[in-house]
Amino acid sequence: MNSRRASYTLGFGVALLALLAGSVLAASWLSPDDPLAMNVGARLQQPSMEHWLGTDRFGRDILTRTLHGGQTTLISCGLALLSAVLIGLLLGALAGMFHGSLFDIALMRIIDVLLAFPFMVFAMVIAALFGTSLFHLLLAVVVVWWVGFARLTRSLVLQAKNSTTVDAARVLGTSKSVILFRELLPQAFGPVLVLATFELGNLILAIAALSFLGLGSQPPSPEWGSMLADGRAHFMTSPHVLLGPALWIILTVLAFNCIGEGLRDRIDPYEKARIG
């Protein structure tokens, strides 16, 4: 993909994200109804002029719930991923800097163990033990997802350490910490950012799946995942109940994927042989 197409993709992704984020953040203005207000008389109505995305089984307006719920989803997923990224960056960079040290070896072993736990399984265990809630899920996320970022950062730092730029910096008498921040970390930012973008999309999908199974946020919270769990029972007869949250989820993840693709093609070098 050449640079021009990458820019289009990136631009499209950013624009889409801005639109979605805007709609969600401005939920109260765009859709002033109370997301929790039930109206049993108007249950399961098809999309209409009054209810743009129809109503759910309690007669609540789906559009309102989607927009309001988006706030919860986006903000909490964003925070969780940010934490995972920061933890991973820090630990990975340190491990790379002090390659071969006890810290490095210990970290790699911990990563090995964590990798043996598929996230779904881990989330399910947590949900069973500590109760089903979005918060518990996100904790599980932070505990497990930093690993990918740590591994990536570590290998990038290791690679950068052997580069001529770092050699030159060493010969010029630059201190280790300056090398870390001027040479090593900046090289890690690009690929980590690309990975973070894709992972944010994956996170939203994973949370949606877990909530759909009933393990995430619980009703009556208007969060996207719980709306999916809620509407599931009526899907076959009134398919529109899932339209709102599903659509917003798809578009949001699409936006992130486009941003990721666009960014990746600008930071190309590391893409080629990595398995992703």
Add this chain to the structure above:
Amino acid sequence: MKIAEDLKEKLRIERLEVAYRQEGAVQTALKSVDFTLHQGEILSLLGESGSGKSTIAKALLGLLSPSAIVRSGILSLSGQTPIDLSQPSKNWNGIRGREIAMLFQDARLALNPMMKIRDHFRETLLAHRLASKEQIRSISEQGLARLGFSDPSTVLNAYPHELSGGMCQRVCLALTLCLRPQVLIADEPTSALDTVNQREVLDLLQSLQRELGLSVLLITHDIALAEALSHRVLVLNEGHIVESGPTSQVLREPSHDYTRQLLSSRDLTSDAEASSSPDAASLLEIQELVKAYGSDRPTLSGVSMQLHAGEIIGILGQSGCGKSTLARCVVGLEQAESGSIRFQGQDITYAKGTARRRLARQIQLVFQDARASLNPRFSALELVQTPLHTFRVGDRKERLERARYLLEEVGITGAAQHRRPPQLSTGQCQRVAIARALALQPEVLICDEAVSALDMSVQAQILELLQRLHRQFGFSILMISHDVRVLRAFCHRIAVMHEGRFVEFLQGNRLSSGEHAHTRLLLHGAEELESL
């Protein structure tokens, strides 16, 4: 001086114009190139990097990348209908290999790393139905024997990485020749090889060409090579052919400015001081340095030498002889396992941490890959100020002044000083690297193949620059190179290195009188190319 024996036309290319799509913009690489290759002749295409020579080679075989646009071009092979290169053609397989064949620059990369040599032959011969399965073996062995292999069956059983660069190139030559092509395009066939292997391959190329009456298009940046081998020369600059004619004429009496410029860069002016004896004070003393990396064949096996103040010493050796390792041990990028390095009397062999960093003010290194040694996010000015900032030399204003001054001295002026490495040419990058290395006024400057990756004309400029700076600032230089030509004109003394130790020390201007076998080998390779 060689005269073409037969003037019959073998290949003609007319009005070749190629452009590349890059980052949304379209850049023309070749602007209306016309030339003719005659039967049995060796035609050199002389050009520096960026001139478009590789594009011509690829265009003749239809191997241009998808981002290339051929605006026009007619390829006429003797006895065939002309091909319009601007139209997509499906017929390349009839031409590739049989009519036109190609030798690539890095032969090792040109062979499939997962296939044995005999499988390369088998595949090629069977694809063109040139032999039955039983005949393959004997044909391959004959082909290899013709290229000087005394034990073809061993080579046939080997994988490419088990062979040296020179051997791989000979294998590639054997592969292409077994198809009996009419035209051979040799794209920088020996630039990836060291002098000894270069010699071998070129000799073979020459004799086989004569024997088989091949028409060869030799693409190179090496003037000496073109002069030694070819009947006619084409000089390519920025996509045009600026001059063409019989070799001797073009290279002795060039009529175009660019050709003249190219030729003058060949002769590196020998510094008047080269023969004068330097200051006696010993600056750097290396004793019995050993670095083995745990194997039985140590990279450095007991290296000793002395560098005096104000002196320029060259280390001459083939790739892999350990010269870079030596440099890296001196600046602390590697640690020797035994032996000592003393600077101004102090033992710095195992210096670490603060002590090592302090040495940065006295010993500096310029790398082979200039671009890679500069952080692309900073401007030239910022890069030169970095070491000054690290050691808190002067205040901010003074550092800026000094950086400006240094950059001016190396020839980077005005707006260029604010540019970043991606916007600078390779030659400019090396200048910036040199300015940065000199910022702290070191006593010793080590140049690790600092000019090897540069075009010849730029090489000459950088060497001149170093000479001038040496005169001006008085630092000592340790110049590492595999190129005899570079060292001969430049150094007071030259140390010849082979397999991890120094085999001979010579005065710079008396290099030709070297006696050690290895020295002679290196000299021989270089001289033959320069002889008439």
Add this chain to the structure above:
Amino acid sequence: MGRRLLITVLQMLITVFVASLVLFALIRLAPGDPAKLLIGRTMEIAWDAAAYETTLNELREEMGLNGSVFSQYVSWIGSLLQLDLGTSFYTDRSVAAEIGERLPSTLLLAGTALIIQTVIGLLVGILSAVHSGTWFDTVVRLLCVGLASVPGFVIGLVLLLVLAVQMGVYEISSQAALSRLWLPALTMGLLGAPQVVRVVRANLLSELGQVYIQSALSRGLGSTRAVGHAMRNVLLPTITLMGLSFTSYISGAVVIESVFAWPGLGEYALNGILHKDYPALQGYALVMVLSVVVIHLMVEALYVWLDPRMMRRKKEAAHE
């Protein structure tokens, strides 16, 4: 080669050991007394206090909750090594037996999905690389990005709605019949395909740009053969990806199994959560961890086998 394999196996064993420790710790950390949870709230109210206490203690004894944490762990490991995963709280049957009943269904589903994913991924990936820059390539890339943005269950639900409810082509039941395998497997396979396409395409493109391919072409060997050569180098990353996909299928099958009512391990685990059936969950988690570890081991073994013939050669070639 044998030595490296041995080391890897050892590492894997340690990983499983530590993972079991973590699992054990988690379960002990959970709020609530497992024995109490077993009896259940309703029971607590129905029985009188004394009988309740006795039963509770009996249960505790049976579950081994009265000893020290260490002895609990040891006895747990002991039973694990005997392949005894405990007894389900809910059905009172051996967890190992129950898992054993359902594992094949999940493996069948995951395996079929893997095949579908790999076939689609390879085909589309190769075509996309060979025709890179054309409209086909663009469409493929768009589809990949799009498909990767949709949650699996949404695709599953929509397919179910259209094919089962509206078109009646697919049967809705909760049996693990082969006739019902194709739709869930197809759904999962489609979800995993974009990643394979991406990896195959990127690696193949990079290989096709290598000099040895150009050199082969220059000898008139034809592009089909050239692609064949290039593919050899793409196999290894593809195999690694397949290994990773398989593990994510086995664990992620939960969602698809739920949508299509496919009676596999996922359904079992969900029920376990619903009924707070700790032994069942524990058994499930352990089996998952073990599967992941075993699959990684197999991929590693494949590497070690293919490695000397492939990667080492490339590495050596690159170093000299």
